[in-house]
Amino acid sequence: MNSKMIMAMAVAGALAFVTTGVAAQEMLTNEAVLKLLDAGLPAEAVVAKIKASPSQFDLSTDQLIALKNKGVPGPVLAAMLEPKAAAAAELSMDSPDPAVPHYPGVYMFGPSDQRMYRMLATASNQAKTGGIIGYALTGGIASASIKATIPGQNAKVRSGSAQPIFYMFFDESVPRNLAVGSSSVWTTGAGSVTSSPAELSLVRFTEKKGAREARVGSLNIAGSKQGVMDKDRIAFETEQVRPGVFKVMPSQALPPGEYGFIQALTGGNVSGGGGALTARVYDFSIPG
Template sequence: MGLGDEAIVAKIESENATFDLSTDQMIELKQKGVSSAVIAAMLSTGANSKPEYSLDSADPMVPHPAGVYLLQGSGSDARMKRMNATVSNQAKTGGILGYALTGGIASASVKVAIQDETAPVQSTTKPVFYFFFDNASDASASNAWASGLNTTVQSPAEFTLVELKQKKGRREARVGSMNIAGAKSGVMDKDRIPFHYDLVRPGVYEVKADAVMEPGE
């Protein structure tokens, strides 16, 4: 006595297995007498299975939790290092004395500081970054990636690569200036490091600096 489709489908759904069926394979199964209901159940297990995530695989085709990663090492030793977000804990001004003495002709600058002189992640002169956005992975497997304004980030074009100045106990970036002619806010053009990016697959980008940089963090 043959098993009904219901029993076979129930068995397929109870197993932790996936089936990668091409069109030719489905036609072959159908020719061998496998019902459409069973074939559909086999396909649905693959569609519903959750991918396995990696925090350090060097292969951008492997699912990673959303975030920015730095590629470290090469060949079989290559690994991705996830870079955790950080925020500035201090803002300060510089050049105020010159600004005051010259009646605003000399510029005063506004800087933000990041705690510690060094960062947890070290890079080479030609760093390669990978950006994984939420649409590249199952949203339930990663935290929402949002900017400081709580708006969803969707592209590397929304980021700026900036060189930080190392100071005692902190690192600084200039984010504004003012003089008698007016004020500017945001990262200054001369402090920006140009970069380009390529789409690896939907939601995943490879990002490289345009120029060779000094080893940094």
């Protein structure tokens, strides 16, 4: 048997070993590297294998000296020592761990199944004015209320707890290497972006046939006010988990009903009803 045949058999044996290791999802170890070299595989091929495979090397000083004494070439040792690039991270939509990067938005935490549910915003698509007769009869002394109306009698997201836990992921929480598109769900208009739960209001909706309403402004002789009235706001607690990520929970248990976090958008005019047309709502239900 000539030297070429011996080399061919050695390479074939090494390849068979490599294939078996891959099929079994075997981690490359110090012993595996020695086997590949002993089988006659060139150092360049072993280096390529190390870079392409998962590994669990013992790289203590004593082990490195032992590998060198067994004839492991310098380039192979260097490849074993070189840290591998971490797998590309991905944005999650259900991981219960707030340390994991999530798509920006509002999430309700489900304690029963230990996962997060991303809440899609519902747009306020109508404006209603209440108390307009009193406003007109009193020459503006009595206030007229501006109401934001969202479609549907009930929210699609239903909480299993009277004191649900939410997580809000703002743009700051997304690592720079993970692109989420040019537009943000937290854009409020005029170049501004919501970056804190303090910029949202938690309210209880008045339930109407096929819709839900919440006051978002008032108008009287003294002028107009835009935004959720203070007495309509429901208090909630916030805790910053990490930059751009907040844990949010109502301060007290909520009675059964329809609720939502209202994100006010700029550019509206309450006197013209625009305030009601420029709101983004993350709505949810507390079942009875």
